[in-house]
Amino acid sequence: MKCPHCLKSFHSDNHHFQLVNDPRSSESTDQDGRWSVLWEKCPSCERLIIHLCAKQADKAELQLVHPKGIARAPLSPAVPDEFAQDYREACLVLADSPKASAALSRRCLQHFLREAAKTKKKDLAEQIDEVLPSLPSFLAEMIDTVRVMGNFAAYPIKSTNTGEIIDVEPGEAEWLLDTLEMAFDFYFVQPAEAERKRDAINAKLKDAGKPLLKEFAPSPSEVPTPPLNRYHRTRSVNCRKSDQSRERAGGRNHTLD
Numbered sequence: 001m002k003c004p005h006c007l008k009s010f011h012s013d014n015h016h017f018q019l020v021n022d023p024r025s026s027e028s029t030d031q032d033g034r035w036s037v038l039w040e041k042c043p044s045c046e047r048l049i050i051h052l053c054a055k056q057a058d059k060a061e062l063q064l065v066h067p068k069g070i071a072r073a074p075l076s077p078a079v080p081d082e083f084a085q086d087y088r089e090a091c092l093v094l095a096d097s098p099k100a101s102a103a104l105s106r107r108c109l110q111h112f113l114r115e116a117a118k119t120k121k122k123d124l125a126e127q128i129d130e131v132l133p134s135l136p137s138f139l140a141e142m143i144d145t146v147r148v149m150g151n152f153a154a155y156p157i158k159s160t161n162t163g164e165i166i167d168v169e170p171g172e173a174e175w176l177l178d179t180l181e182m183a184f185d186f187y188f189v190q191p192a193e194a195e196r197k198r199d200a201i202n203a204k205l206k207d208a209g210k211p212l213l214k215e216f217a218p219s220p221s222e223v224p225t226p227p228l229n230r231y232h233r234t235r236s237v238n239c240r241k242s243d244q245s246r247e248r249a250g251g252r253n254h255t256l257d
């Protein structure tokens, strides 16, 4: 199994704790079955993982009670709060309600496509159509699968009212989170990292009295540069960028408003 704390995989060897020791007793049994507690310790992070188990004749249902949600890699501070908050909540409720998690993620994706990818369409399915041609194939496939997996044709509400809590396909909620993570990485994290490295090198060049790095404009055949939108500009100011490099960053993208 994968540890919900640290995400490392390990061989599961759980301990079983009956609520009532006497197997003939009905004290710990209700219509869901006989309740017990399963627990184990992750050998990597040494944290406890605790499930409640309701066992009936042919099946056992497990509910993760500790930790509350499944950990995912922490988001970079380069991701603006207005997207990060919905994403974190979607992670937090995933174990209890994949439906609620998917609704938060879809709403977050729609907001992200409108504000960061600058789509103009109203429905999520149309926004996805609009943004796909400008994305590298790995991200386009992730985002397009959101629509395919969510079966938007059969459930148009997923596209028109993204925050609605409705049924999800197996794995759909997790896929949405993976897609958001990748989109954030492409639009916010990678440009911020490239900028940070560039600034570090430019600082050294400046100290040595040498010319600063040359800025390359992407050719039309290259992977499109994510829009350097207002989020990047805000962050740039926080990063003590020189006026010169701010100008360059602003001048890179032709779609700036």
Ligand SMILES: [Zn+2]
Pocket (backbone or CB within 6 Å): 003, 004, 005, 006, 007, 008, 042, 043, 044, 045, 046, 047
């Ligand atoms: Zn662990």
